[in-house]
Amino acid sequence: MTNKLKYFIGNWKMFGDFSSFKIVHKINQFSHKLKNKHKIKIILCVPNTLIYFFRKKLKTKYISLGVQNCHSQQDYGPFTGAISSLMLKKAGAEYIILGHSENRAEGESNQLIKKKILSSLKQKLNIIFCIGETFNEKKAGKTFSILKKQIRNSLAKNFNVNKILFAYEPVWSIGTNKIPKIEELEKIIKFIKNEIKKNYKVKKDVKVLYGGSVNSNNIRLFSFIPQIDGFLIGGASQSSKKFIDIMKNYYK
Ligand code: PEP
DSSP states (O other), rough: OOSSSSEEEEEEOOOOOOOHHHHHHHHHHHHHHTTTTSEEEEEEEEOOHHHHHHHHSSSSOSSSSEEEEEOSSSSOOOOOTTTOHHHHHHOSSSSESOOOHHTTTTTTOOOHHHHHHHHHHHHHHHEEEEEOOOHHHTTTTOHHHHHHHHHOOOHOTOOGGGGGGEEEGGGGTTTTTTOOHHHHHHHHHHHHHHHHHHHSSSSOOOEEESSSOOOTTHHHHHHTTOOOEEEEEEGGSSHHHHHHHHHHTTOO
């Protein structure tokens, strides 16, 4: 088992209320134990309605908290119902998911995601930038060109990519129980890392996570790919048991 830092990030999606703090609490306690044994970073990206409450309730913070999207305008403005990166930062977010395929499906373009990334970088938020192809794009052999386009059209040359964690999330894998073949995934992760190193100023390693139907059974398969720096976990992160079992099995 590798001793490289690994990220386990929960994307709660549209889930949770104040009573869900018990999930956060259990994961926080578990993180405390695991941190003595392994280099691990646990982040929970929760709905905007919960970030401030969880932040205040969490007395000893072994995990980090984040959110899942923002408006492209950086501070305040006439955008009814919208929340900016500044407001999220003030509410206690340290991380933000951007470019998730569920948001792309509602019309987010690479250009709009670029504005959101810029506004979040200005607020010094750490970004979890999701990229990935649809099933039809995969079938048409377009995976690499789609990933390239999503990266180039959303990241300007002068963006600080060192504040970005890349999450490869094939759209056909999200919430479907389907996962990529290990050899394919290995190639894609390497491709993303090379793409970033080639085109941007990178200080340290490029961090690339995998996301899509990760669970406590299939996590062992992924643990054999050392290039993967961690996981973005959707459905399974809404249960402390499921999320904790994923981490336990990863390090078994
Ligand atoms: C996600 O929403 O980012 C995700 C990976 O979902 P799931 O784990 O449920 O497939």
